[in-house]
Amino acid sequence: MIFGLVQILFFQSLGELVSKSVLPTLPGPVIGLILLLGWLVLRKGINSDLAIVADGFSQYLGLLFVxxxxxxxxxxxxxxxxxxxxxxxxxxxxxxxxxxxxxxxxxxxxxxxxxx
Structure with missing residues (x-):
């Protein structure tokens, strides 16, 4: 589970870095999600740690609407x-x-x- 969270935070940080240096018009988290999606496509699947973290986040997604x-x-x-x-x-x-x-x-x- 920790490895899945580290993956998400790594790609968000990488997205922020790209946003600040190369593409300042796009938000870092959006770039990070695109990079994560590309990584998952290259790997042709999602590992179990990342799936557990994603399921945990999706359970509380409704709180973002408050x-x-x-x-x-x-x-x-x-x-x-x-x-x-x-x-x-x-x-x-x-x-x-x-x-x-x-x-x-x-x-x-x-x-x-x-x-x-």
Missing amino acids: PAAVGVVLYLPQLRENALAIICALVGSVILTIGSSAVVVRFLHAKLDRDE
């Missing part, structure tokens, strides 16, 4: 003023996410078909 809910209540007047822009941004991002996910799934499905 600060967001407080922020919504705190900035409710500004949200009402900009409701149309926010709704357009949300709908547009959902459409782009679904479209890009479909492209990735098609690519991976075609790659799996070629491998078999």
